[in-house]
Amino acid sequence: MATGAYQCPRVPQFTSELDPEIRQFHSSEYRNPSQLREGSVLVVGAGNSGAEIALEVVREHHTIPAGRDPGSLPLRPDSPLMRLAKPPGKLLIR
Numbered sequence: 383m384a385t386g387a388y389q390c391p392r393v394p395q396f397t398s399e400l401d402p403e404i405r406q407f408h409s410s411e412y413r414n415p416s417q418l419r420e421g422s423v424l425v426v427g428a429g430n431s432g433a434e435i436a437l438e439v440v441r442e443h444h445t446i447p448a449g450r451d452p453g454s455l456p457l458r459p460d461s462p463l464m465r466l467a468k469p470p471g472k473l474l475i476r
Contacts, residue, residue: 415439424448 391408400406405419409431415438425436428449436447 409435415442418443422446 391410393406393408397406403419405417407417409427412431412435418439420443422444423436423439424446425432425439426448428447432447432449436445439445
Protein backbone atom coordinates (compact mmCIF):
# COMPACT_ATOMS: atom_id res chain seq x y z
CA MET A 383 0.00 0.00 0.00
CA ALA A 384 1.70 3.13 -1.21
CA THR A 385 0.49 6.47 -2.41
CA GLY A 386 2.39 9.48 -3.61
CA ALA A 387 2.69 11.45 -6.78
CA TYR A 388 5.34 11.60 -9.47
CA GLN A 389 7.20 8.36 -8.70
CA CYS A 390 7.69 9.37 -5.04
CA PRO A 391 6.12 6.57 -2.98
CA ARG A 392 4.64 7.42 0.40
CA VAL A 393 4.19 4.20 2.36
CA PRO A 394 2.12 4.46 5.56
CA GLN A 395 3.84 3.07 8.66
CA PHE A 396 1.03 0.61 9.44
CA THR A 397 1.81 -1.40 6.30
CA SER A 398 4.70 -3.05 8.14
CA GLU A 399 2.05 -4.68 10.37
CA LEU A 400 0.25 -6.35 7.44
CA ASP A 401 0.66 -10.04 6.70
CA PRO A 402 4.02 -10.51 4.92
CA GLU A 403 2.21 -12.67 2.33
CA ILE A 404 0.56 -9.48 1.02
CA ARG A 405 2.55 -8.14 -1.93
CA GLN A 406 2.76 -4.36 -1.80
CA PHE A 407 4.31 -1.94 -4.24
CA HIS A 408 3.98 1.55 -5.64
CA SER A 409 2.67 2.18 -9.16
CA SER A 410 6.18 3.13 -10.25
CA GLU A 411 7.19 -0.51 -9.62
CA TYR A 412 4.16 -2.02 -11.39
CA ARG A 413 4.71 -3.42 -14.88
CA ASN A 414 1.92 -5.96 -15.53
CA PRO A 415 -0.54 -8.33 -13.81
CA SER A 416 1.99 -11.18 -13.79
CA GLN A 417 3.61 -9.50 -10.78
CA LEU A 418 0.48 -10.15 -8.73
CA ARG A 419 -0.37 -13.24 -6.74
CA GLU A 420 -3.69 -15.02 -7.07
CA GLY A 421 -6.56 -13.39 -5.22
CA SER A 422 -8.01 -9.96 -4.78
CA VAL A 423 -6.14 -6.76 -5.57
CA LEU A 424 -6.58 -3.48 -3.68
CA VAL A 425 -5.58 -0.47 -5.78
CA VAL A 426 -5.05 2.55 -3.54
CA GLY A 427 -5.34 5.83 -5.40
CA ALA A 428 -7.70 6.90 -8.16
CA GLY A 429 -5.42 9.12 -10.17
CA ASN A 430 -4.26 8.19 -13.66
CA SER A 431 -1.89 5.43 -12.56
CA GLY A 432 -4.30 3.85 -10.08
CA ALA A 433 -7.21 3.89 -12.52
CA GLU A 434 -5.13 2.45 -15.36
CA ILE A 435 -3.73 -0.31 -13.15
CA ALA A 436 -7.20 -1.17 -11.83
CA LEU A 437 -8.60 -1.39 -15.36
CA GLU A 438 -5.77 -3.70 -16.38
CA VAL A 439 -5.80 -6.08 -13.40
CA VAL A 440 -9.60 -6.42 -13.24
CA ARG A 441 -9.37 -8.75 -16.26
CA GLU A 442 -7.62 -11.38 -14.11
CA HIS A 443 -8.30 -10.45 -10.46
CA HIS A 444 -11.13 -9.34 -8.23
CA THR A 445 -10.12 -5.67 -8.00
CA ILE A 446 -11.05 -3.18 -5.29
CA PRO A 447 -10.34 0.46 -6.19
CA ALA A 448 -9.88 2.83 -3.25
CA GLY A 449 -9.63 6.59 -3.54
CA ARG A 450 -11.48 9.60 -4.78
CA ASP A 451 -11.74 10.51 -8.44
CA PRO A 452 -9.38 13.48 -8.72
CA GLY A 453 -11.21 14.77 -11.82
CA SER A 454 -14.40 15.92 -10.16
CA LEU A 455 -16.87 15.19 -7.43
CA PRO A 456 -19.21 13.44 -7.68
CA LEU A 457 -17.63 10.70 -9.77
CA ARG A 458 -18.20 11.32 -13.48
CA PRO A 459 -20.06 8.61 -15.41
CA ASP A 460 -17.16 8.43 -17.90
CA SER A 461 -14.54 8.01 -15.17
CA PRO A 462 -12.28 4.94 -15.60
CA LEU A 463 -13.25 3.81 -12.11
CA MET A 464 -16.94 3.91 -13.01
CA ARG A 465 -16.18 1.64 -15.98
CA LEU A 466 -14.47 -0.73 -13.55
CA ALA A 467 -17.33 -0.63 -11.07
CA LYS A 468 -20.07 -1.25 -13.63
CA PRO A 469 -19.91 -3.43 -16.74
CA PRO A 470 -20.49 -1.54 -20.02
CA GLY A 471 -24.16 -0.95 -20.70
CA LYS A 472 -25.12 -1.53 -17.06
CA LEU A 473 -24.41 1.94 -15.65
CA LEU A 474 -27.38 3.51 -13.92
CA ILE A 475 -27.34 7.27 -13.48
CA ARG A 476 -29.80 8.87 -11.07
